[in-house]
Amino acid sequence: MPTAEQPLVTIVALCYNHARFLETALNSIVAQTYPNLEVFLVDDASTDASPEILRRYAAAHPGWHLRLLPANVGNCQAFNSAFRESAGEFVIDFATDDVLLPERVAQQVAAFAAAGPRCGMVYSDAELIDETGQLVRHHFRRDANGCLHPRPASGPVFADVLARYFISTPTMLMRRATLLQLGGYDETLAYEDFDFWVRASRHWEFYFLNAVTTQKRLHPQSMSSKGYRPHDPYLRSTIAVCRKAQALCRTSAERAALAVRVRWELRQAVRHQSFPEAQDLSQILRELRAVRPLDWLLGQVAKWKS
Template identity: 80%
Template sequence: MPLVTIVALCYNHARFLAVALDSIRAQTYAELEVILVDDASTDGSPVLLRRYAAENPGWQLHLLPENVGNCRAFNVALRLAKGDFIIDFATDDVLLPERVARQVAAFAAAGPRCGMVYSDAELIDEAGRFVRPHFRRDAQGRLHPRPASGQVFADVLARYFISTPTMLMRRATLLALGGYDETLAYEDFDFWVRASRDWEFHFLDALTTQKRLHPQSMSRKGYRPHDPYLRSTIRVCHKALALCRTPTERAALAVRVRWELRLAVRHRNLPEARDLYQLLRELRAVRPLDWVLGKLAGG
């Protein structure tokens, strides 16, 4: 049975932390390495983390002296990890008990070119109440459309569809990329773009994770004025342009850039909107509405 490393990243998650860490202990899969990393929390998280580390002697605990952000904090653990597969686990989320076992089996079925397995998730509120599944389904429970599997580079360029907390990543894939890009404010889009260029992604049609929705979660912080996440998105789009090999892939990237341009203008992120408009020009994909938005942004 391959070893799986769970990198549990905490920043001010004290009110959710016990449930998250108990969900690690509840896994039915036995071959686990657990690395706890606290990114200089200012609430009671370090106290709880010390208690769980003491109760579980095999778990490693790293209390960072200053806040370095998710990408650098994860890379601290990646350099120590020994697992064949890795979960980037934010400790405001919850792992369902069969999560690791089912995803390891999916990796075995997918083959050696698979760099990542992802799945469906339950979205829950701050109190742990069910909100909805990540993927929409019809009355018969069927997915429309079915999430992409295999060679998904163009798919990840064009749209968001992967539930980040559900990812089980091959460590060899992460190492080939040099880990997360520490210059970025968030990690998932960059990982999807760079990893899917040379590795397959596979979808497991199962609920494996509960993703918590709350005001301080990363997914709720985008598109504010001077948004660092948008600036990172633009940088990843430039990386993606350099990786595109076909007109189809360039067209997929244009779909993403056009969407980001509209949101940037709507939320008055005008310098970023100008950059996005310029990127559409480089892609030779400017449409009439794009031209209007570019002018509104001062481009």
């Protein structure tokens, strides 16, 4: 049973064609030093050997919950299907091409206790590894003394998440109450993290744990490698989230922070010839009254090319 000292933590392990990485990922759940875990194994209609591996692990761990989805529904809907059945006070969205380091859950639960009841999410540093598991670099850059420059944001971070990408998504431990307030992930989107950051940080604080808790795997099939293609659904989702953020902004500083993000997305859209999406981004900048000369020029290029 959950206790005040050891609240129940749900791990939603999401798999789509991760067979070659899956055993390492699932073994990292088994290796957690934190005892009070609830585990959901969710396969999003993989076409490789993933379902067979998941069945084997579910049989070896009878307390784990196995969900083999009959059709591919995408990360947001697959996660929600397990989240709605779960009971953990805290929740990890765990892609099964990544690896949880053994102290991950214990460290982050302790960080939540230190951060207080207004904290909706704890995140940390991560090791970025290649397909063979070799270290490439860390997510955050450090100086020769191991100090972060700048230190990642903690506390009220709404403007920070609008302006720049800095959170390592696989390291997040989310408060259940935060996810419930948001209604879970938005299933109309192609990816979840930017939307979660924007909507959650409007009402909740985030806390940075200065520790490496996770290994994030870099490979051509990973979600982070799929952005900025012509008619890219990820870019369409980014635009939808920028619209949500625009509605949530309360101050000129927040609108200026959003303009920084939109301006960067506009440049990427034009660079990758996603011209209809570039037009939409240009329109948001106009509504924010943040158009600079280069923004205007890129908007004209997008209009001419579309």
